[in-house]
Amino acid sequence: MDQQGQNGLLTTYREGWRNRSAFGLFISLLLVSFYVVLYWEHKVQEQFGVAPFTAFSEAVGLRNRWYLYGLLYSVAMVAGAIYYLRRHGNSRYNRYxxxxxxxxxxxxxxxxxxxMPLFGGKEFYFSYFWPLKYDYLYPQTLADLPLYLSLYTVVGSLLAAPVLAVIYGKRWYCSWVCGCGGLANTFGDPWRHLTSKSTKSWRFEQVSIHLVLLIAIATTFLIGLDWLIGSEHPTFHRIVAGNDWRDWSIKSFxxxxxxxxxxxxxxxGLYPAFGPRVWCRNFCPMAAVLGWIQKVGRYRIKVKPGMCISCGNCSTYCEMGIDVRSYAQADQSFTRASCVGCGMCAHMCPRGVLKLENSWDRPEDKERQRLSVVDF
Amino acid sequence: MRIVIVGNGVAGMEAALAVRRREPSWEISLISEESDHFFSRTALMWVFSGQMSHRDIEPLERDAYARLGFRRVRARATGIDTAKRLVSLAGGLEPVPYDRLLIASGSRPRSGPWPGSDSRGVGHFVTLQDLAWYEDEVHGGTSRAGGPPRADAHLRASESHSPYGFRDVSAKRRGRLARRPAVIGGGLIGIEAVEVAVAAGLRPRFFIREEWFWPIALDSRESRWIADQMSHHGVDVHLEHEVERLAADADGNVSAVHTNEGRYEADCVVIAIGVVPNTSWLEGSGIELDARGGIVVDESLKTSAADVFAAGDCASVRWFDGTRRPEQLWYTARDQGRVAGQRLLGDSLHYQRGAWYNSAKLMDIEYTTAGLVNWNLDGEKAWFFEEEGRVRSTTRVVVQQNRVVGFNMLGRRWDHSVLIRWIEEQRTLDWVLAHLNDAAFDTELVPPLRISGA
Structure with missing residues (x-):
């Protein structure tokens, strides 16, 4: 049966592993170690003489460790999805x-x-776009890809993604398509309440995410420039696009x-310490771009007037650290750039105060924003 | 200007914020026996289950008092000297002088009238201290995120009958946690106390005096659904049970509930038979109280004393039907607090109660009401529709003289502001049924309500 809201009460804070207990932090340590070994396996090999992930990948017939990572990633998402749907699957939005x-x-x-490579094609990820997949707009990448994939990447990154964000908000990508968001909403779901709701964390996010976006755009620009003039300026080429990681070129950095x-x-790695959207909220350049677009697009969270009881379920379960309650109790429908539209605030609300919607028709917003009641 | 507010619940805090918005330099003091931080009383049940932490139910960040320059007085107010303009405090603390005073001391739980109601292991579910007690009985303590700061010197100066004192825990005395809790009183707090016991894995008993659960808001069909839902989740619902006494063992721990139907074992009892204005501390101050204990206020929330106002659960205000009584709701306390804030600033402003509306979640079932439902109006008729399918819901529309006057909805979400507008526009039943989905507030992808045969 379809229900509107949360089915039964949750016991989140009574489970230690979800609340930074020693075991919870141990899980975090394991995840961090996993990524360190995965990314810097050559270092491990230099030290210990084994490349664990590569060896294992080859043993199970996967071409390299990145496919093994992809497999583990998918398994983690399926397991997390089962965990999530057992708790929140009574809502159709969550289920779909x-x-x-x-x-x-x-x-x-x-x-x-x-x-794709089995049929002589290129390995290609259709679900990722620039600037999240930062090398997909590097001229070298585009030149190497078959024409239809180059077109897919350019049109997808620069046209389709922004247009869809105008129509549906950034959620079409961040909560329905993106692999990072997908892992956060499945495997990371047990820790979603740990995302900080403090004003300080919001300030940090505003600076950090735009800084990364700036660096992403600058890097792409310099690498494009390098493609044009790099062969004539070897020093510039080395600084911008040196491929060896020890060079610390801008690209490798x-x-x-x-x-x-x-x-x-x-x-x-820090899901169990700071919540599952650390990357999406604070650093993802794609989220920054889509967030701007979302602010001027159709998407918003609509607040039913006068019904909020300030309980805080919405804010607690917001994985992006948005203090949803501050808007709900002020009767203010709103659009926040960081909102990924996971729908959990509306799902958790015991009074049915919140509703995600795409609509140009929102006459009351302007009136309310003039009141500026969220200033405390 | 010295503003003093007794109580830092939603009415008191809203008033303080309203004053601070306009007057950055006025001295604002908030007196609270219950808590260091403003919190949402409606959210106690989620702290109990572990769905939220104490910090999560505080709408303001903890530095708010310092940032906004609110002086916090953690003490029990014991009286008001309206001539000298002083609020006296328990425990020999220095009285607090005021120029303008707001009383927003809220409600206290109604005590059990039965013999044995003061046994160890019997309590309520209204205050932070109630929450601490109930958590101790059932869980053996609060969740991993920790509780608010515990008692301090001021609280030790509390009186024995204070609703904000810490209570003896029978689980500690007995050496084991409660296994068979009982809840007395079929209202909203009652069902919350039952629900959290279910979430803790227990099988609570629910004693209800009436023929069905919450007759003030639900009719028998609606209520049967809720009762079925409760039974389905392992609650023993005892309807039409009149409690006679609570029995205790030799050690003073509660052991059973005796009703007109028999004896039922229980090792923890929550009495949830309503709340009363928390105003007994005002006796002798000369501030006029009504028969229910509510503070008598005029349209602008002024009490009988000069420069003293009252707002929230403790104030008897005029309802839409003309009667005067306290409104024990979160959002009316908030609205009254906002008006009281303007009054403390010296503005003249009236508090006006609009049409009745409310919502709740009864177990897993959403509930919305608007207008006049269960009022037995002259010639009223009710149109009732039960939806069974992917979504289960009930829709009750009350009609008087061919005009829609009330809605009672279960299972779906509705925008009460639209429903109220239709009542004010005096729409007919046919018109309302044809437009009903314009008031839908369901989450996305939920199929709209289709009324067959309408």
């Missing part, structure tokens, strides 16, 4: 969203990239700092 997200990961995030540390080690 998680099912679609997991299916996309399995099909486009693992199976297709694994199969971005891959190291953003791709490995922020998205992997911190973004996923």
């Amino acid at each position: 969203r998680i099912t679609v997200n997991v299916a996309i990961q399995i099909a486009l995030g693992f199976t297709l990239p694994f199969i 971005y891959g190291f700092a953003v791709g490995s540390i922020l998205a992997g080690v911190i973004g996923t």
Whole structure:
């Protein structure tokens, strides 16, 4: 049967592993170690003489460790999806969203990239776009890809993704398609309440996410420039696009700092310490772009006037750290750039005060925003 | 200007915020016996189950008092000297002088009238201290996120009958946690106390005096659904049970509930038979109280004393039907607090109660009401529809003289503001049924309500 809201009471804070107990932090340590070994396996091999992931991948018939990672990623998402749907699957929105997200990961995030090279094609991830997949707009990448994939990437990143965000908000990507968001909403769901709701964390997010976006755009621009003039300026080429990680070129630095540390080690490794959307909220350049677009698009969270009891279920279960309650109790419908539209605030609300919707028709918003009642 | 507010619940806090918005330099003091931080009383049940932490139910960040310059007085107010303009405090603490005073001391749970109601292991589910007691009985303590700061010197100066004192825990005395809790009183707090016991894996008993659960709000068909839901989740619902006494063992721990139907074992009893204005501390202050103990206020929330206002659960205000009584609701306390804030600033402003509406979640079933339902109006008729399918819901529309006057909805979400507008526009039943989905507030992808045969 379809129900509107949360079915039964949750026991979140009575489960230690979900609340930074020693065991919870141990899980975090395991995840961090996993990513460190995965990304810097060559270092491990230098030290210990074994490359564990590569060896295991080859043993099970996967081409390299990244396919093994893709497999583990998909398994973690399926397991997390079962966990999530057992708790929140009575809502149709949650059910559809998680099912679609997991299916996309399995099909486009693992199976297709694994199969394409078997038929002589290129390994390609249809579910990722620039600037999240930062190398997909590097001229070298575009030149190497078959024409239809180059077109897919350019049109997808620069046209389709923003247009869809205008129509549906960033949730079409961040909560229905993206693999990072998918892992956060399945495997990461047990820790969603740990995302900080403090004003400080909001300030941090505003600075950090735009900083990463700026670096992403600058890096892409410089690498494009390098493609044009790099052969004539070897020093410039080395600084911008040197491929060896020991060179610390801008390109390899971005891959190291953003791709490995922020998205992997911190973004996923710290789920059990700081909640599952550390990467999406604070660092993802794609989220930054889509967030801006969302602010001027149709998507919003509609608040039913006068019914909020300030209980805080919405804020507690917001994985993006939005203090939803502050808007709900002020009767203010709102759109926040960071909102990924997971729908959990509306799901948890015991009074049915919140509703996600896509609509241009919102006459009351302007009136309310003039009151500016959220200033405390 | 010295503003003093007794109580830092939603009425008191809203008033304080309203004053601070306009007057950055006025001295604002909030006196509270119950808590250091403003919290949402409606959310106690989720802290109990572990769905939220104490911190989560506080709408403001903890530095709010410092940031907004609110002086917090953690003490029990014991009286008001309206001539000298002083609020006296328990425990020999210095009285607090005021220029303008707001009383927002809220409600206290109604005590059990039965013999044995003061046994160890018998309590309520209204205050933070009630929550601590009930958690101790059932869980052996609060959740991993921890509780609010415990008693301090001011609280030790509390009086024995204070609703904010910490209570003896029978589970500690007995050496084992409660296994068979009982809840007395079929209202909203009662069903919350039952629900959290279910979430803790127990099989609670629910003693209800009336023919069905919550007759003030639900009719027998609606209520049967809720009762079925409770039974389905392992609650023993005892309807039409008149409690006679509570029995205790030799050690003073509660051991059974005796009703007109027999004896039922229980090792923890929550009495949830309503709340009364928390105003006994005002006796002798000269501030006028009504028969129910509510503070008598005029349209602008002024009490009988000069520069003293009252707002929230403790104030008897005029209802939409013309009667005067306290409104024990979260959102009316908030609205009254906002008006009281303007009054403390010196504005003249009236508190006006609009049409009745409310919502709740009864176990897993959403409930919305608007307008006049269960009022037995002259010539009223009720149109009732039960939806069974992917979504289960009931829709009750009350009609008087061919005009829609009330809605009672279960199972789906509705925008009460639209329903109220239709009542004010005096719509007919046919019109309302044809437009009903315009008021739908269901989450996305939920199929709309289809009324067959309408």
